[in-house]
Amino acid sequence: MICSTNATKYFDSLCAVDHVSAEIQTGSVFGLIGSNGAGKSTFLRMLSGILKPDEGSITIDDEEVFENIPLKNRCFYISDEQFFFSGITPLELQKHYSLYYPLFDKERYKKLMNAFELDEKRKVRTFSKGMKKQVSVIMGLCSGAEYLFCDETFDGLDPVARQAVKSLFAEDIAERGITPIIASHNLRELEDICDHIGLLHRGGILFSRDLDDMKLGIHKVQVIWNKPFPESSLSALNIMHKDRRGSLYTLTVRGTRDEVQNIISNTQPTFFELLPLSLEEIFISETEVIGYDIKSLLL
Amino acid sequence: MTSNRSFFKLQREFIRRNLILPVLSGVGFFFTLPLFTLMMIQHKLDYISNTDKNEVKVIISKLASDTLLSISHAGVKLGIIIMASLAAFVLFRYLHSSKQIDFFHSLPISRGNLFIQLYLTGFISVIPFYIIMYLVAVICAFAMGAGLYITAGLIFKTIIINIIYFLLFYSLAILAVILSGNTFISACIYAILNFAIPATSFMLVSLLELSLKTYNGSQLLEAIATKGFPILCYFGNSAEFKTTSILIGTLIVSIILFALNKVLFTIRKSERAGSALSFYKTKAPLKCYLVLMCGYGLMFLFMSVAGFSWRYVGIFFGIVLAHAVFEALYNFDILSLFKNWKTMIALLVVAFGFLTFLKADIIGYDKKIPNENDVIGVSLNAEYPDGGFRSYLDTFDYLTDAKNISTVLKLAQYGVDNLDNENLYNRTYTDEVVEYDAQYINIQYKLKNGTEMSRHYNVLSSDEYIGYLEDIMFTEEFMKNESYSIFDIPVDKLVKAEINVRTQSTPSNDVSGTIIDLNKATEIIKTLREESLTLTKEQAKNDIPVLRLDIDTSYYDDEYEGYMAGNFVDYVPVYSTYTKTLALISQYANVQPEPLNAEDIEGLEIYVYRDVKNNTNLDEQTREKLSKLTSEKDGSYLVTVTDKETISKIIENAILSEVTGSASPLFKTEKDYSIEVIAKYDINTTEVLFYPVGKYPIELLTNIILGSNQ
Known part of the structure; x- marks a missing residue:
């Protein structure tokens, strides 16, 4: 289990990650979402032992990650801006990683290279951005690492490759119990694959929850009343967002499905529908609550 | 990643990923060692093609052992510095890129281990190629017949010194790269690390010289400046920089820097890539x-x-x-x-x-004179006023005689008494002391507690000052320790000596005799030393040396472990009382004292210059007449005398400048700058004539000049 306890990171006077506490269960797919500059990459770099927290701690299976080589042998970091040695080929890269990761699966590497139709003798610098990402993912998956730290890994991958990577992750989770931690802006992608979500905003963590619980705890309601908005009757409801188009109100509310349904039914609406909320909508609602309302600038 | 096998595999991988380093090393050292050796030996062979075969072998062997394959090879040193710097920047520059830092620092390898891997990669990528190319150059030298003086000791010493300095520059460059998150700033820091110590010492010395009147340098600061200047230590031709202690010191500094680098590398924060300094x-x-x-x-x-x-x-x-x-x-x-x-x-x-x-000067630095009881030795640099060529008095060793110490302390007190004379110290940065009569004294004290103290004074020339100098000059101890004197020749270490002898009549472009036999020259030097000690103040003041010797020696210096050639001690006087020396010179060089002779002189040219109108030695009437001659002749007037009888009269008391140069500074000559006499020996040789004070034939000369115009 990965455990972050009050992990804090300063870049000069800027607090990039502010006392973040979260737990990531082994075998789960953890999605790290957040606004721009929220500290996702910094947090991921702390998790993978690149950065040392200025305050607090980051542990994996109760051991500090930073400079813990046996532990880092079980981790693989796929950077958003990948670095490849000048003139290196995937084959050479595989040999390079094999030196660090004794459990590197060379057969699987060959298999995946073929599956992704990547030439292992071609220089990586001649690859497209998506192909480079594919190479990195293959290296990560074949390294034998239990923890994969993926920073915007799906960015640049075509839909087919994205789907393939998701399948590979699922396969490895099922077979080896790996724990991918994926930081991304692409919430739709995460929605498909993650079972746990951490939302970072301005360096601090807003929440870290199971995706299903989250979806169950937050709802979008479309409702029409033939009378003014029943504010007092809805006071028991935790309304995160309210939008009105004519007589149609769209509310984002927190609470269980039954709770929300009961409270709104009691107001005797003309029309009422409970809709599932996408991860993107949850993200927008949650960040809006704490004042991150870029959307209002655009509308 | 802890097993030896993995370590070496990873090492090989690092070298493979940075192949530019071994390639550059190989090519660079190939050009500077074997190829350059072959080219230079071939060039030398072409140059000395007519020389005897054995001599040729000696010459090219010396070229190989003294320059091409020795530590004196500047090209190799430059290559070592370039490769050391390049290796550090190529291998550790990843610290300046957050992308690369993320890659390296996410790998399961400890920072300490990573540092050692990178450090060794740099070393292995350069040094083996240097050694291989050096050995190939040695083989080339032997193949060309230039291996006479190539020994295992030479090979070992050269390789070890270059490796030690490689480690020093490599460690300095790594430190510079670690200290910054930006490559340009790292390069600046590297320059600062190389130049900081000498620059700081130099700046401190300059500030002290500017602020204190008597500041005369500091051996400590000088030592710090030179020994703390790696490039100078490496390139310095002086053997001082190649002594074992300096090399051990350099190695220790390299090891300390290695340890410091490892610690800094380990604690350096990854996020400092791109920042000006990594450690705030x-x-x-x-x-x-x-x-x-x-x-x-x-x-x-x-x-x-x-x-x-x-x-x-x-x-x-x-x-x-x-x-x-x-x-x-x-x-x-x-x-x-x-x-x-x-x-x-x-x-x-x-x-x-x-x-x-x-x-x-709150601590009273300028006025400080050590207590006489605390001084065990003094060394002096001073100038005898208007003393000609030999007026500069300098000792090469400390004077320990109590009387000399006491006199030097009095001289120092005289210097302190002159401190308040602002004219002596009133200077601009570019101009030296403005006061005309100012004299410069440097005094160095050796104190009982083992320390040394040094002061510089500007003083007015006075009888008191001259008195102190003369009290010291004629002591046996000073004579035996005087720099650039006959005593400043290491007689027992000589490997070559050449003595040129001039008489009073020898013109400047000629010598009367030469002694090149080492034993004979040594005998003359030793005899002259004995007799020089008999010179009295009166004799120095009144006598003109009958011969002048110019001595060129070469000797082996134990301290510097090398031959010191071209050591000239010129203008050595031989007085008529030095009979043993004169006898030896007569025997070995067949030269006897010979006065200035009219027969040797083709003619005399007497020049009258415009300044004659201010000549107070002439009466007003003569002055006017001579002045009129110069104005008629465009500023100067020339009379040529060829009559031997007249020449004899004019040169009766005359001395050639070549002879006056060897006289004591106490011996004063007179020369009228408005009427000058030049002796013409032949079409190419002319000499200005000087006269002892009071013997300038002004009357005779004016008569000749005015007579020639009638």
Whole structure:
């Protein structure tokens, strides 16, 4: 289990990650979402032992990650801006990683290279951005690492490759119990694959929850009343967002499905529908609550 | 990743990933060693093609062992420095890129292990190629027949010295790369690390010289400056820089730097890629140091260009500009020029304050003279007023005689008494002392507690001053320790000696005899030493040396472990009382004293110059007549005398300048600068004539000049 306890990171006077506490269960797919500059990459770099927290701690299976080589042998970091040695080929890269990761699966590497139709003798610098990402993912998956730290890994991958990577992750989770931690802006992608979500905003963590619980705890309601908005009757409801188009109100509310349904039914609406909320909508609602309302600038 | 096998596999991988280093090393050292060796030997062979075969072998062997394959090979040294710097920057520069840092620091390898891997990669990528190319060059030298003096010791010594200095420059460059998150700033830090110690010492010495009147350098600061200057230590031709102690010191510094680098590399924060300095605590001290250096540097620049009074303007602009530049660099923002302006003001106060503090001489540095009981030796540099060529008095060793110590202390007191004479010390930066009669004295004391103390004084020339000098000059101890004298020749270590002998009649482009036999020359030097000690003050004042010797020697210096050639001791006087020396010279060179002779002179040219109108030695009537001659002849008037009888009369008391040069500074000559006599030996040889004081034949000369016009 990965455990972050009050992990804090300063870049000069800027607090990039502010006392973040979260737990990531082994075998789960953890999605790290957040606004721009929220500290996702910094947090991921702390998790993978690149950065040392200025305050607090980051542990994996109760051991500090930073400079813990046996532990880092079980981790693989796929950077958003990948670095490849000048003139290196995937084959050479595989040999390079094999030196660090004794459990590197060379057969699987060959298999995946073929599956992704990547030439292992071609220089990586001649690859497209998506192909480079594919190479990195293959290296990560074949390294034998239990923890994969993926920073915007799906960015640049075509839909087919994205789907393939998701399948590979699922396969490895099922077979080896790996724990991918994926930081991304692409919430739709995460929605498909993650079972746990951490939302970072301005360096601090807003929440870290199971995706299903989250979806169950937050709802979008479309409702029409033939009378003014029943504010007092809805006071028991935790309304995160309210939008009105004519007589149609769209509310984002927190609470269980039954709770929300009961409270709104009691107001005797003309029309009422409970809709599932996408991860993107949850993200927008949650960040809006704490004042991150870029959307209002655009509308 | 802890097993040896993995370690070496990883090492091989690092070398493979940085192949540019071994390739450059191989190519570079191939050009500077085997190829250069072959080319230079071939060039030498072509140059000496007509020489005897054995001699040729000796010459090319010396070329190989003394230059091409020795530590003196500047090309190899340059290659070592370039490769050391390049290796450090190529291997550790990843610290300046956050992308690369993420890659390396996410790998399961400890920072300490990574550092060692990278460090060894640099070493292995350069040094084996250097050694291989060096050995190939040795084989080439042997193949060309230039291996006479190539020994295992030479090979070992050369390789070891180059490796030690490689480690030093490599470690310094790594430190520079680690200390910054930016490659350009790292390069600047590398330059600072190389030059900081000598530059600071030099700056401190310059400030002390500027502020204190008697400051005469510091052996400690000088030693720090030279020994703390890696490039000078490496390239210095002096054997001083190749002694074992310096090499051991360099190795120890390299090891310390290695350990420091490893610690810094381990604790360096990954997020510092791209920042000006990786360790923020070094920001302020580094900036303060550099700003102060720049401030004082600009002060000296302003003083040298505009004069002494501009020093404060120089400091002000130096500090303000440097502070602004460093703030902009630290923040990578031109708008940050005046950030931390309070620090800038504090630095201005410190810079002005330090200068004022030095100038105030609160500790009484200038007036300090050691207690006579504490002094065990003194060495002196002083100038005898109007003393001609041999007026500079200098000792090569300490004078320990109590009487000499006492006299030197009196001389120092005289110097202290002159400190308040502002004219003596009133100077601009470019001009020396303004006062005309000023004399310069440097005194060095060796104290009982083992320390040394040194002072410099500007004093007025006076009878008291001359008296002190003469009290010292004619002591046996001073004579035996006088620099550039017959006693300043290491007689017992000589491997070659050549003595040129001149008489009073020998013109400057000629010698009367030469002794090149080492034993004969040594015998003459030893005899002359004995007889030189008999010279009295009266004799020095009145006698003209009958012969002048110019001695050129070569000897083996144990301290520097090398041959010192071309050591000239010129203008050595031989007086008529030095009978044994004269006898030896007569025997070995067949030269006897010979006065200036009319028969040797083709003619005399007597020049009258325009200045004659101010000549107070002439009566008014003569002055007017001579002045009229010069105005008629465009500023100067020439009379040529060829009559031997007249020549004899004119040269009766005359001395050639070549002879006066060897006389004691107490011996005074007279020369009228408005009427000059030049002896013409042949079409190419002319000599100006000098006369002892009071013997200038002004009357005879004016009669001849005026007679020639009638």
